[in-house]
Structures are given as structure tokens and as C-alpha cells.
Amino acid sequence: MSDTIIKVENLSKAYRIGVEDQKSETLLGSLMMVLRSPLKNFNDLRNLRNLDKESKSIFWALNDVSFEVKQGDVLGVIGHNGAGKSTLLKILSRITEPTSGKITINGRVSSLLEVGTGFHPDLSGRENIYLNGTILGMTKREIDSKLDEIIAFSGVEKYIDTPVKRYSSGMTVRLAFSVAAHLEPEILIIDEVLAVGDAEFQKKCIGKMKDISGKGRTVLFVSHNLGAIKSLCSSAILLKSGRVEFQGGVSETLNAYITKKNLLNTGKGVVSETMRTIKSEIVKIDQVLLIEDLFQPIEDVTYQDDFKVHIKMTLLNRIENALIDIRITSDEGLIIEHVLNSLLGGSHVTLESGEREFLVTIKNRLAPGNYSLNVGIHNSKGATLEYAEDVYPFTVMKVSKDARLSYPYEFVDGYSHQQGIWQTVK
Amino acid sequence: MKIKSTILVIEKQSRLKLLSLYELVAYKDLLYFLIVRGVKAKYSQSIFGVGWAVIQPLFTMLIFTVVFGNLAKISSDGIPYSLFSLCGLLAWTYFSAALSDASASLISNSSMISKVYFPRLILPLAALFSKLLDFIIAFIVLIAFMFYYQIVPTFQLIYFPFLLLYLLLITLGPSLIIGAWSVQYRDVKYAMTFVVQLLMYSAPVVYPLSAVPEKYKVFYSFNPLVGLIEGFRSSLLGFNPMPWNELLIGLPFCLGSILLGLITFSALEKTFADVA
Numbered sequence A: 001m002s003d004t005i006i007k008v009e010n011l012s013k014a015y016r017i018g019v020e021d022q023k024s025e026t027l028l029g030s031l032m033m034v035l036r037s038p039l040k041n042f043n044d045l046r047n048l049r050n051l052d053k054e055s056k057s058i059f060w061a062l063n064d065v066s067f068e069v070k071q072g073d074v075l076g077v078i079g080h081n082g083a084g085k086s087t088l089l090k091i092l093s094r095i096t097e098p099t100s101g102k103i104t105i106n107g108r109v110s111s112l113l114e115v116g117t118g119f120h121p122d123l124s125g126r127e128n129i130y131l132n133g134t135i136l137g138m139t140k141r142e143i144d145s146k147l148d149e150i151i152a153f154s155g156v157e158k159y160i161d162t163p164v165k166r167y168s169s170g171m172t173v174r175l176a177f178s179v180a181a182h183l184e185p186e187i188l189i190i191d192e193v194l195a196v197g198d199a200e201f202q203k204k205c206i207g208k209m210k211d212i213s214g215k216g217r218t219v220l221f222v223s224h225n226l227g228a229i230k231s232l233c234s235s236a237i238l239l240k241s242g243r244v245e246f247q248g249g250v251s252e253t254l255n256a257y258i259t260k261k262n263l264l265n266t267g268k269g270v271v272s273e274t275m276r277t278i279k280s281e282i283v284k285i286d287q288v289l290l291i292e293d294l295f296q297p298i299e300d301v302t303y304q305d306d307f308k309v310h311i312k313m314t315l316l317n318r319i320e321n322a323l324i325d326i327r328i329t330s331d332e333g334l335i336i337e338h339v340l341n342s343l344l345g346g347s348h349v350t351l352e353s354g355e356r357e358f359l360v361t362i363k364n365r366l367a368p369g370n371y372s373l374n375v376g377i378h379n380s381k382g383a384t385l386e387y388a389e390d391v392y393p394f395t396v397m398k399v400s401k402d403a404r405l406s407y408p409y410e411f412v413d414g415y416s417h418q419q420g421i422w423q424t425v426k
Numbered sequence B: 001m002k003i004k005s006t007i008l009v010i011e012k013q014s015r016l017k018l019l020s021l022y023e024l025v026a027y028k029d030l031l032y033f034l035i036v037r038g039v040k041a042k043y044s045q046s047i048f049g050v051g052w053a054v055i056q057p058l059f060t061m062l063i064f065t066v067v068f069g070n071l072a073k074i075s076s077d078g079i080p081y082s083l084f085s086l087c088g089l090l091a092w093t094y095f096s097a098a099l100s101d102a103s104a105s106l107i108s109n110s111s112m113i114s115k116v117y118f119p120r121l122i123l124p125l126a127a128l129f130s131k132l133l134d135f136i137i138a139f140i141v142l143i144a145f146m147f148y149y150q151i152v153p154t155f156q157l158i159y160f161p162f163l164l165l166y167l168l169l170i171t172l173g174p175s176l177i178i179g180a181w182s183v184q185y186r187d188v189k190y191a192m193t194f195v196v197q198l199l200m201y202s203a204p205v206v207y208p209l210s211a212v213p214e215k216y217k218v219f220y221s222f223n224p225l226v227g228l229i230e231g232f233r234s235s236l237l238g239f240n241p242m243p244w245n246e247l248l249i250g251l252p253f254c255l256g257s258i259l260l261g262l263i264t265f266s267a268l269e270k271t272f273a274d275v276a
Helices: A027-047 A085-092 A127-135 A140-154 A169-181 A199-214 A226-232 A250-259 B021-028 B028-043 B051-071 B081-108 B122-129 B132-148 B155-184 B187-202 B214-220 B224-237 B243-276
Strands: A004-018 A060-070 A074-078 A101-108 A110-112 A187-190 A218-222 A235-240 A242-247 A277-278 A285-291 A307-315 A318-330 A334-340 A349-351 A354-362 A371-380 A384-396 B009-013
Touching: A004 A218, A004 B187, A027 A218, A027 B187, A060 A085, A060 A218, A060 A242, A074 A085, A074 A226, A074 A250, A085 A101, A085 A110, A085 B009, A127 A140, A127 A169, A127 A354, A127 B028, A140 A169, A187 A307, A199 A218, A218 A226, A226 A250, A235 A250, A250 A349, A285 A384, A285 B155, A307 A318, A307 A371, A318 B224, A384 B187, B021 B028, B028 B122, B051 B081, B051 B132, B081 B132, B081 B155, B081 B187, B081 B224, B122 B132, B122 B155, B132 B224, B155 B187, B155 B224, B155 B243, B224 B243
Parallel strands: A074 A218, A074 A235, A110 A187, A187 A218
Antiparallel strands: A004 A060, A004 A101, A101 B009, A235 A242, A277 A384, A285 A307, A307 A354, A318 A334, A318 A349, A318 A371, A371 A384
């Protein structure tokens, strides 16, 4: 099963981008601009599709991209914003035409660049299933045969004959995703916009995609969610400024991407002055982030899945035998967990002056709910030198990476969950 | 699911592909549901619902009857003027409304165009067919008037289905041309609205064909709507014989505009997603 199913050869796509308008400083000049503007507008509009001329207003979204995808591959496409990922998908989905180059696809393609395309608020859920399904390339007969499944999966049975505009946004997205999930193409092309909606829904999407790729289908998946790429894809390509920068196994490609990107340089989790409730001249906490495997800051933690906290600080003096602690507080401000480096036989740490970074792995026993991170630095006697409060709010979701471990109930009791070891005594 | 081995090649199209019937057939269900959407969405959440489709031709007819029939005393070939103008309006209203809907269909569905591939031709086609609902309602009003004036159609009624098909074809050509250009130049849409209003007087809607001087009739009939509207009257009301001359003169212009429409459309459709 190693036949090439998608072959991309020297693919390029140029777009025309706007060039800044001239501005006039005199009234007469402005008047002349107004009079001349129809001609200028005409030229601008006409040039929208005129890409042959050398011009500074031409932008190559894709530049000489070549790669192959084999039958059954799940290929991740990663890269920064503007690297050309979406353009690539649009060309593969035949929405737009390449400027040069060629793609050969061997099989039936469905692409999902959005869920719920063509949904009309005045039509009922059932009618929208048919409309959306046929837009995605299904026939009426195919939809007929899967209709019950689609409705059941969406969980909106009761409202299926109600106009979609009376649905909550969550229900609309569930219905739309349900249609998409029942496509059965040989090749599936998915954009990350699929991962709209709440975090729980995203996890559901990813689970469904795992099912699809498990059935030997070929999948092309574009995402910023490196965790999802890592867990779904077997190989990946890294795009940069419209070119293929790296291509290979998923881990190597992700590593190539991460080393090129200062992931902690995102402005998230930066400690502001108001957060520093206790401060001294010795140390300052600069940034606290909750991250997943690949140094991506995240706000949503899956249930029962461990997470990491990254702490960045600047020391003006050396601190001998320091204590660093993380307090996880609940919505109400209660301290739920206390993570301390010297607890349970751990040792104190000596902090040298300069910039220091720590990565703390935390066992996640938290119940689903909203929490926040607080970080403190104390000297060996326990005196607090720095305390940053409420620096990184996050949510523990009911879903888990492993579907079996998801939190099954409607109501959440307590703040900390464990299964316990149960024995029948009598 | 049966697995069909299909090889798809994506590259810059240098040759024009006028019409892929195979593809249109593959997407016929989409066409059907888009028509359903067009019909259902239009009158939902309105109090009068389809009543609007009755009110519009009815009131236009009343005004025409007063202004052109009673005040200006324009001849109507012996047909009661209200019936005469209603018959013309039946065709004209469909033409202008369907033209405006179909040519706007690409812009109003631009979000669909930029997210999914499907034969773009489906959008104007669906708009043309959904507008038939209004046509049917106006047609029922016409039948009511025929009852009132006790007019019994002659055997010429058998031509009516063909004329209806002809009306769809006449509307198709300009819809494709205007629709395709208006994606890039919105001016086309604005200009069309008022040009279409003026164009009504270039067709025998408020006056009869017989009012046109004999020597200009051939040029006049280049407009396929001339033969069509007169044909509607002959076929439904039976006062005049079928205007075969005018129909035959107009036909090549209708077919020519469809051809031009398909050429324009397929040349421009590749860039719809980029410029919409």
C-alpha cells in the first residue's frame, strides 16, 4: 500500500496584494484624486487577476512546492501564519487554481475547510444536512442511507425539524460536524478551522479524525495545534514563506519547526506588576506558562492528563537553597494544590543570578473546572521574596486524550479526583 | 461504498472548458437542494409569505392599466388591457427578477465558493429555478383574470411549455455574463439594476408588437424577449396567431448569449475564489 496517491509538482501560486494608496495634501489634489479614482479603481480591480508582470504587489503564497503523499498516509502541514498552508489546501480542494505547477490526485477527495458550509438559518436541521452534505459532494442517496446515523451523532434529534436559527451555536456546530464526519472519501483534506468551537468539541473532532485515519484513508491535516499533529499524523511537511522547509517523519518535522520558533515568545503568561503581590529586589518572575509537550502554551488541559508549567525569572542576586512553589487556585481563590520543590524528599535549589527557566511537570488530579496558577519564590528560611498571583488562568476539561478517561458525569464534585483502590471486604 | 478509481489533475487551465455535463449531473442533488433552499428561505418569516409574489405583479398591472391603458390609451390588440399587461409582466417580471437573483448568486454565496469546490454554474442555475415559484404564483393570478374575462385558450396553449423553457434560456445567457463579471466588478450589478428597468420598454410589455413600425420590426425582434412575450400572449390568450417570425429572429440571439455566457463564465470562474 505504498502507492503515491497525491503528487504535487512545482506548485506555485501568486496573489496580488494591495499597494498603499497615494495621498494628497491639498484640497485640489484630493479633488483630482476623487475624479481620477474610477480609473484607478478599474486598474486595481483589473489587475486582481493579472499576475504575469513583475511587480512588487505580487505575493507568492506558494513557491515551487513539491511533495508526495502515499496511500494511507496522514500528513500534517505545519508552518507559521502566512506560510502558505491554507493556499495549499485551497488548491488541493480545487477552490482556486495554481499559477503554475501540477497536482495529480488518485481518488475521491473531500475537503473540509469549514464545517457547515451553506447552512441556511431558515431551513430545518434535516434540510441543512442534505444541503451541506450535497455541497460536500455526497449524493442524496448516500445521505439518505446515513441520515439516522448523522442525526444520532449530532445529538439534536429533538430539534431536527426546527429551523437552525433557533439552535444554540454549539448545536449548529455539532450538526455541521456530524455531516462532515460521515463523509467517506478516499482522501480527506482538513483545515484547522475545523477545530472551531469549544475545546471539548475540538477533542471530539480529533477523535473522529483518528478513526478516519485508522481506516487506512489518506488524510491531509493543517493545524497550529502541534499536539494534534503529533498524535494524528505519521509524517509532516513544514512550510515557510511558501516553500517546503522540511519534510519527513512527524517528530523530526515538529522539531525542525520548534527550533525555528521561539515558542515562549508569545506574550502569553507575562507577569504584570499588579500580579506581583509580594516583591523584592532580589528576584522577579517574568513569565509563567502552562504548556503541552511541544512548548505550546495552552489554556485547556484535558482531564487526567498531566501538564507542564514553564517559569521564567530574572535574579539580581544568588539565592541559596531556594524554595519555588506553584499554587493552583480554584475559581473561588481556594488553594487546591500546592506544588513545592522541597516536598516529599525533594531538595532545595540554589538559584544563580541571571535569567533562569524551570519546567515543572504536574500530575493532573484536578476535577473539571476553572483554575489559576500562582508562583512563589522563597528563601531557605521560608521568607517570601516574590509572589505572583493569578498569573495564568486555565480550564480542566471533561474530555481526556484517551476517551475512556473522560469525566462521565454532568455534575462535578470536589476539586481533586482519584479513582482509589477498591476492595470488596464483605 | 464503491471505490471508483478517479484520477484528478489540478493545474492551470489554459483551455476553456465550456460545460462539463458529467460534473453537473454528479452534482444534480446539490442543484435540487439549492433550489429548495432558495424557495423556502425566501418567504420564511414573512407575514404574507407567497402573497408578496401576488401583490407585486397585481399592483404593477393596476398601475399600468391606469397609466398606459386608460390615460395614454395604448392599444392592446383588442385584449382587455389589464390581461394584456399582466401577460407581458408575467414574462418580464420573471426575467428581471431571475436575472438579478442569478447574477447576484455568486456574490451572495461567496463564502461557499471560497470553502468548497463544486461546479459554480450550479449557483445561477439554482437561482433561475427557484424564481419559478414566483412565476407560478403570478401565473395563477393570470388564470384567475382569464376566468374573470371568460377567455378560453386556443390550441396555441400547447406551445406554452416550450415558451417557458425558452424564457429560462433567454434569462440564462445574461445571468452568466453579468454574474461572472460582477464578482470582480461590483459596478456591473449596480448598473444592471437600472438598465433592466429601462429595458422593459424595449420589449412589448406595456404596448403591443403591432405598435412597432413595420420597417423596424426585424431589428426590434433581435431581442428574444419580443418574440417570447408576444408568444406568451398568443399562446395563453389566443387573440393573435403565434409570432413565429419574431421567435425565429430572436432565437439565435438567445443561443448566442448563452454561448457567450458560458465562455465568460468558464473563463472567469477559476478566479472567483480569489477575487470574490
